[in-house]
Amino acid sequence: xxxxxxxxxxxxxxxxxxxxxxxxxxxxxxxxxxxxxxxxxxxxxxxxxxxxxxxxxxxxxxxxxxxxxxxxxxxxxxxxxxxxxxxxxxxxxxxxxxxxxxxxxxxxxxxxxxxxxxxxxxxxxxxxxxxxxxxxxxxxxxxxxxxxxxxxxxxxxxxxxxxxxxxxxxxxxxxxxxxxxxxxxxxxxxxxxxxxxxxxxxxxxxxxxxxxxxxxxxxxxxxxxxxxxxxxxxxxxxxxxxxxxxxxxxxxxxxxxxxxxxxxxxxxxxxxxxxxxxxxxxxxxxxxxxxxxxxxxxxxxxxxxxxxxxxxxxxxxxxxxxxxxxxxxxxxxxxxxxxxxxxxxxxxxxxxxxxxxxxxxxxxxxxxxxxxxxxxxxxxxxxxxxxxxxxxxxxxxxxxxxxxxxxxxxxxxxxxxxx
Numbered sequence: 001x002x003x004x005x006x007x008x009x010x011x012x013x014x015x016x017x018x019x020x021x022x023x024x025x026x027x028x029x030x031x032x033x034x035x036x037x038x039x040x041x042x043x044x045x046x047x048x049x050x051x052x053x054x055x056x057x058x059x060x061x062x063x064x065x066x067x068x069x070x071x072x073x074x075x076x077x078x079x080x081x082x083x084x085x086x087x088x089x090x091x092x093x094x095x096x097x098x099x100x101x102x103x104x105x106x107x108x109x110x111x112x113x114x115x116x117x118x119x120x121x122x123x124x125x126x127x128x129x130x131x132x133x134x135x136x137x138x139x140x141x142x143x144x145x146x147x148x149x150x151x152x153x154x155x156x157x158x159x160x161x162x163x164x165x166x167x168x169x170x171x172x173x174x175x176x177x178x179x180x181x182x183x184x185x186x187x188x189x190x191x192x193x194x195x196x197x198x199x200x201x202x203x204x205x206x207x208x209x210x211x212x213x214x215x216x217x218x219x220x221x222x223x224x225x226x227x228x229x230x231x232x233x234x235x236x237x238x239x240x241x242x243x244x245x246x247x248x249x250x251x252x253x254x255x256x257x258x259x260x261x262x263x264x265x266x267x268x269x270x271x272x273x274x275x276x277x278x279x280x281x282x283x284x285x286x287x288x289x290x291x292x293x294x295x296x297x298x299x300x301x302x303x304x305x306x307x308x309x310x311x312x313x314x315x316x317x318x319x320x321x322x323x324x325x326x327x328x329x330x331x332x333x334x335x336x337x338x339x340x341x342x343x344x345x346x347x348x349x350x351x352x353x354x355x356x357x358x359x360x361x362x363x364x365x366x367x368x369x370x371x372x373x374x375x376x377x378x379x380x381x382x383x384x385x386x387x388x389x390x391x392x393x394x395x396x397x398x399x400x401x402x403x404x405x406x407x408x409x410x411x412x413x414x415x416x417x418x419x
Contacts, residue, residue, distance in 0.1 A: 028075070028076055028077065029061070029062050029063060029070065029076065029077050029078075029079070030076035030077065030078050031076075032104050032105075032106070033062075033070075033076075033077075033078055033079045033104070033105055033107075034058075034062060035101070035104075036079075036099075036101040036102065036104045036105050037056070037058075037062050037065070037068070037079070038058060039099045039101035040084070040098075040099050040101060040102055041053055041056050041058075042099070043096050043097050043098065043099035044084065044094045044095065044096035044097070044098075044099075044118065045094065045095055045096050046092070046094060046095075047092045047093055047094065047095050047116060047117060048092060049092035050085075050086060050091065050092035050093065050094065052066060052067070052084075052085055052086050052094065053094065062079075063077055063079075066086075067082060067083040067084055067085070068081070068082060068083075069081035069082075071107065073107075078105075078106070078107035079105050079107060079108060080107050080108060080109050080110070080131075081108070081109065081110040082102075082105065082108060082110070082111050082112070083110070083111075083112040083114065084112065084113045084114060084118075085112075085113065085114030085115070085116055086114065087114060091114075092116070093114055093115050093116015093117060093118070093140070094113070094114075094116045094117070094118055095116060095117040095118060095119070096118060096119075097118070097119060097120035098113070098118060098120065098122070098123050099123070100123040100124070100125045101125075102123060102125065102126065103123060103124075103125025103126055103127070103128040103129060104125070104128075105129065106128070106129070106130070106131070107131060108129050108131060108132055109131050109132060109133050109134065110132075110133065110134040111126075111129070111132060111134065111135050111136070112134070112135075112136045112137070113136070113137040113140060115138060115139035115140065115163075116139075116140055117140065117141055118137065118140040118141065118142065119140070119141040119142065119143065120142065120143065120144075121142070121143065121144035121145075122137075122142060122144065122146065122147055122150075122161075124147055124149060126147070126149075126150065126153075127147060127149035127150060127152045127153065129153060130152070130153070130154070130155065131155060132153050132155060132156055133155050133156060133157045133158070133179075134156075134157065134158045135150075135153070135156060135158065135159050135160070135161075136158065136159075136160035136161075137160070137161055137164070138160050138161065138162045138163050138164070138184070139162070139163040139164075140163075140164055141164065141165055142161065142164040142165065142166060143164070143165040143166065143167070144166065144167065144168070145166065145167060145168035145169070146161065146166055146168065146169075146170065146171055146174065146185075146190075147171075148171040148172075148173045148174075149173070150171070150173065150174055151171060151172075151173020151174055151176055151177060152173075153177065154177065154178060154179070155179060156177050156179065156180060157179050157180060157181045157182065157201075158180075158181065158182040158184075159174065159177075159180065159182070159183050159184070159185075160182070160184040160185075161184070161185055161188070162184045162185060162186045162187055162188070162206065163186070163187045163188075164187075164188055165188065165189060166185070166188040166189065166190060167188070167189045167190065167191070168190065168191065168192070169190065169191060169192035169193075170185065170190050170192065170194065170195055170207075170212070171195070172195040172196070174195070175195035175196050175197045175198060176198050177198075177199060178198060178199055179199060179201060180197070180199040180201070180202055181199070181201050181202055181203050181204070182202075182203065182204045183197075183202070183204065183205050183206070183207075184204070184206045185206065185207055185210070186206045186207060186208045186209050186210070186229065187208070187209045187210075188209075188210055189210065189211055190207070190210040190211065190212060191210070191211040191212065191213065192212065192213070192214070193212065193213065193214040193215070193216075194207065194212055194214070194216050194220060194230075194235070195220070196217075196219065196220040197220060197221060197222055198222075199222065199224075200222050200224055201224060202222050202224055202225060203224055203225060203226045203227065204225075204226065204227040205221070205225060205227070205228050205229070205230075206227070206229040207229065207230050207233065208229045208230060208231040208232050208233070208253065209231070209232045209233075210232075210233050211233065211234060212230075212233040212234065212235055213233065213234040213235060213236065214235065214236065214237075215235075215236060215237035216235060216237070216239065216242055217242075218241040218242045218244075218245055220242075221242060221245075221246065223245050223246060223247060223248065224248060225246050225248060225249060226248050226249060226250045226251070227249075227250065227251045228246065228249060228251070228252050228253070228254075229251070229253045230253065230254050230257065231253045231254065231255040231256050231257070231276065232255070232256045232257075233256075233257055234257065234258060235254075235257040235258065235259060236257065236258040236259060236260065237259065237260060237261075238259070238260055238261030238262075239254065239259050239261070240261055240262050240263065240264045243263075243264050243267050244264045244266060244267075246270075247266075247270060248270075248271075249267075249270045249271070249272055250270075250271050250272055250273060251272060251273060251274055252267070252270075252272055252274075252275055252276070252277075253274070253276040254276065254277050254280065255276040255277060255278045255279055255280070255298070256278070256279045256280075257279075257280050258280060258281060259277075259280040259281065259282060260280070260281045260282065260283065261282065261283065261284070262282070262283065262284040262285075263277060263282050263284075263286060263299070263304075265286075265287045265288050265289050266289060268286075268288035268289075268292045268294065268297070268311070268312075269288060269289055269290060269292065269293075272294050273294065273295055273296075274294065274295060274296045275294050275296065275297045275298070276296075276298045277298065277299050277302070278298040278299060278300045278301050278302070278319065279300070279301040279302075280301075280302055281302065281303055282299070282302040282303065282304055283302070283303040283304060283305065284304065284305060284306070285304070285305060285306030285307075285309075286299065286304055286306070286308075286309055286312070287306075287309055287311075288309055288311040288312065289311075290311060291311050291313075291314040292311055292312055292314050292315050293314065294315055295315070295316050295317065296315070296316065296317040296318075297312065297315045297317070297318050297319070298317075298319040299319060299320055299323065300319040300320065300321045300322050300323070300346065301321075301322045301323075302322075302323050303323065303324060304320070304323040304324060304325065305323070305324040305325065305326065306325065306326065306327075307325065307326060307327035307328075307330075308320065308325055308327070308329060308330055308333070308347075308352075309330075310330040310332040310333075312333075313330065313332035313333045313335075313336045313342070314336070314341075315342070316341070316342060316343050316344075317342075317343050317344040318342065318344065318345055318346070319344065319346045320346065320347055320350070321346040321347060321348045321349050321350070321370065321388075322348070322349040322350075323349075323350055324350065324351060325347070325350040325351065325352060326350070326351045326352065326353070326402060327352065327353060328352065328353055328354040328355065328356070329347065329352060329354070329355040329356075329371075331356055333345060333355075334355065334356060334357050337363060337364075337367055337369060338357075338361055338363065338364070340364045340366055340367055342367055343366060343367055343368065344367075344368050345367070345368065345369050345370070346368075346370045346384075346385075347369075347370060347371050347374070348370045348371060348372040348373050348374070348384055348388045349372070349373045349374075349388070350373075350374050351374060351375050351394065351398075351399065351402045352371065352374040352375060352376065353374070353375045353376055353399075354376050355371065355376070355379065357379055357381070359379070361381075362381065363381040368383060369381060369382050369383065370382055370383065370384035370385065370388055371384075372384045372388045372389070372391070372392055373388065373389060373391050373392070373393065373394055374393065374394060375393070375394055375398075375399035375402070376393065377392060377393055378392060378393075
């Protein structure tokens with residue numbers, strides 16, 4: 001009579017053990033991923049003050065390691081997110097090289113190497129990560145070229161390799177990525193031309209502070225772009241047709257290049273907050289179609305000419321210095337300046353011939369006007385930065401050559417004078 005309870009008890013124990021074994025099997029990490037994580041941990045180490053890798057104890061479940069996230073697939077779990085380094089601001093990073101075994105994490109969708117001192121080349125096997133959507137290794141010491149095989153990552157949406165020591169060209173294969181939305185490669189030593197970009201979802205390109213050169217044909221950049229930063233390169237040629245297509249821009253910085261030709265007037269009426277086109281070779285007049293709503297416009301150190309457009313008087317900080325503008329400063333600029341609507345108005349080193357400002361008016365303390373080195377003697381309220389030089393007016397010969405006569409006194413008014 002005692003047998004039935006014993007049999008029942010044994011059955012229950014068996015079922016519990018079976019369930020436990022099933023749960024344990026479901027929690028197991030795939031052997032390839034386990035070995036890959038071991039290889040990665042051996043190729044990297046904590047810098048002084050970091051304990052990130054010290055917490056990777058392979059006698060426990062790697063899916064619980066800091067920076068590691070796994071999916072719940074059966075019978076083995078797979079790593080789908082790997083973030084190497086302490087994510088806290090200013091935290092010490094990792095050093096060492098990236099092991100090629102990282103390419104064996106076949107289910108990986110997100111890979112981040114947080115700021116640190118990781119050096120060496122980008123491992124070629126990264127191109128095997130066909131599910132990768134996010135790849136970031138900014139602010140490290142990676143060197144060598146960007147592997148063209150990264151163009152095989154057809155699901156990649158974000159590529160951030162900024163602030164490294166990468167050299168060589170930006171591969172055309174990277175430009176062909178169909179889903180790319182964010183490309184950040186600034187502060188490297190990349191050279192050669194900007195390739196064509198095919199993704200119609202691309203919103204951000206940041207290539208500033210490299211050694212890129214040559215022309216950018218209008219069809220190379222998609223109209224979906226909202227942020228375009230190309231400053232501090234060696235890019236050249238006209239961009240008027242290119243900029244006329246990028247109607248969704250909200251930030252644009254082409255400064256410190258060798259761009260030439262006109263600036264299309266419609267750019268000033270894009271939904272841009274800042275416009276930086278300084279230190280190029282842009283030429284011709286500047287003619288916005290309507291009042292400009294951009295906060296900061298910097299067109300300094302170019303070859304722009306003609307009279308100043310009154311439509312620019314609505315800009316809060318305007319830098320037109322070191323160009324070839326002629327004629328008088330429009331009255332709308334004076335009104336906005338005295339109203340404190342203009343904070344910075346730099347017009348030095350042009351060929352301007354006058355400004356109608358009351359000699360008794362005081363420019364608000366919060367506003368800054370510089371008219372030094374034009375074809376006039378600037379008003380006393382004109383306060384300039386030291387880099388403007390010590391000469392108040394241009395030599396008369398330069399002004400006569402421009403048809404402006406000699407250096408004139410500014411055309412001021414006294415209270416009671418008629419307009």
